[in-house]
Amino acid sequence: MARRNLVGPAADALDLGAVFRALADEHRRSVMTELAADRSDNERGCNSFDLPISKQTQTHHFRVLREAGLIDEIDYGNRKGIRLRRADIEKRFPGLLTLLDAESPRGTAPR
Template sequence: MPDNEGHPDPDEMTLAAILNALNDPHRRRVIRELAQAEDGEERTCASFDLPVSKATLTHHFRVLRESGLIRQVNRGNSRAAQLRRADIDARFPGLLDLLSEE
């Protein structure tokens, strides 16, 4: 069962939800950038400078969070996103490597 913030446990992460989240080029870009950063690095949602409205940005990060790809934490008046690298690598080995080859 997802936690109060909507983050699924690793065993609840499904390939269908992950692939659905990665189907969008903006969301793939977010995951690629987080995958290239140092492990544990957090970035605010606005720092990705996606060419979308605030509502659409919120939607994209909700999809990424609910799929299990990212963990979001409140940072005052913004939210920071962090790649769930260890959980993804344990559940779907090699997936992040495939994204970096794109």
Template sequence: MSNEDDHPSREEITLGPVLAALADPHRRRVVATLVLAPDGTEIGCSSFGLPVTKATRTYHFRMLREAGLIGMVDYGNCRKTYLRRADIEAKFPGLLAWVVAEVEAASG
């Protein structure tokens, strides 16, 4: 990874890891939630209400972070997640809208 926060730079974000990260419905839901939030919103990992164990939740967020979809900020006693909207839109225009549409269609 290219920076101190273990987030890949925009240039390092590639389609394979992004699609692998988005293959899971829980991870798509996390991304869709962040897309629908105002730009720059930071949300605590436990606030997404994923029906999984803490270890599994950690795994899901690591997959999203390593793919370059999200960034995480450590505030000491809590970590907040944010969407790397500008980077994703620059690399894959329209992808985030597709994710939201997919999640909305799946939830009925």
């Protein structure tokens, strides 16, 4: 099964309120926009987003995204992986990722 060291809510327990609260912040939304635009859904290092904020604050934001059920955080001890929970989000909130994808700076991802 998919490894998910730091756990968020189950797929069918995602709460739309928590999701909107998570996406209300500009930094978190930029992370989600990037993730939504990358159809490969590869695991990413959590500093590959170059957010203009301290690492403590990044920890906070990734935690909010995880607790909203939008990402998985994979803990490697001295490094952390981020993965979009695309299937779960699509199942529970179909169309949400498309909305984010449409906000991608490069425009909608080709296919």
